[in-house]
Amino acid sequence: MAIPKSSVGGDPAPRTVLVTGGSRGIGAGITRELVARGCNVACGFANSRDAAEKLRADAPENVLLVRYDLDDEVTAESAVSAALDRWGRLDALILNAGQWDGGRLSEMDPARWWRIIEANLRGTAALTRAALPALVRSQNPAIVLVSSVVGLIGHAGDTAYASAKAAMIGFARSLAKETGSDGVRVNVLAPGFIETGMTARVSPEARERIARSGILRRFGTVEEIARAAVFLSEDATYCTGSVLTADGGWSL
Template sequence: MTETAARTVLVTGGSRGIGAGITRELVARGRQVACGYRGNREAAEKLRADAPDRVLPVHYDLADAATATTVVGTVLEQFGTLDALILNAGTWNGGKLSTMDPLAWWRVVELNLGGVAALARAALPALRASGDPSIVIVSSVIGVIGHAGDTAYASAKAALIGFARSLAKETGRDGLRVNVLAPGFVDTDMTAEVSAKARDGIERATVLGRFGTVPEIARAAVFLSEDATYCTGSVLTADGGWSI
């Protein structure tokens, strides 16, 4: 794939945080990007301003998985191809198993796993028609090593790893690579409410001594999507050494 090839990538949760960083990185590589948003169309439109012909804001809410086929259709109508998915959108809700409301607990799993699976399923025919298809799923290192107060989120993020590896085995002979990115703590709105005390503890437990930045994680996601051509079923940890 050259830097100028008309490759189309759908990024969920592309309007803010890590997803916005992924959108920017792909635009810089000359890609066509369908930038998924849930409620913040304005932020997705701002990203479009940098490359009006190559960024298409598309509405996709993990809570409304039934729209997945429509979303894929919109991307194909605009760009003609869909070569890659970067399934970044996710939602966090924490609490200990003993105290968290069971319905709220299950909702975290349903959104994070169900919303990803629905979009991957809807995109498979288009991906199979691509010359170099790939899927990257943004999980979390918490799904790998666990975290107190996060049984729901960790369950969902761990399930995404099993999902990705199984889908990789189902589709590898179609040329589709399916990989997982497992970030540690990254400075975004999702971590904005981490208290100063908790942040200090995390930073002291992190080998590199700091939170990750959005561009660092975005580059890792795009690496898996485009450059890691002999990787499938891989889980790339990007956590500054927090989990080692």
């Protein structure tokens, strides 16, 4: 598989980005933002094929649907191969797919607890390993991990999810040190509470309490987080190992 050199400024060829969990929520927003910027997007989906098909229908030339399952390392390899077969290059990887499940430690069944750790972490290493050989050929290669503000400051009822999201930060900072000499930037985005299917399960009372305790006094939108993710993947050319918090000041 030939992988041409890619570049920023001056290169007429569009960037190619693989987005996991691109079918819904924040990932769908990232896909739309990248397409609006003229990028090609390999959009990962696991269960939501119909939603992913709608994204492709809006931009068939620029969106390739790739089946990617956090639990299945084979799909990590096949997702990268599909992007390279279609566009011959990979410039950025946005590791957005994730799962939430909560409960106080004393009340949470250990199997459920470990399930959240595994779901959020396992695919991170597998997909990064699969993508790196292609990424190092880009002139502006980047990896963005979508963590969470609860991985930074904690949240009652979230020991599993917060542990997984905190681990992503350690992963990113170590990987940044490993890949910096190849020019691969690795950064983390830590959103606060964002209006998506993931937070639709939050009760109205908790929602109001959370919104009130943030400085901007509201949940964030998918579009706001998508712009931050795309900034890290494309424009933040002197940032690596950094964590960008996008939480309306909730963690202050």
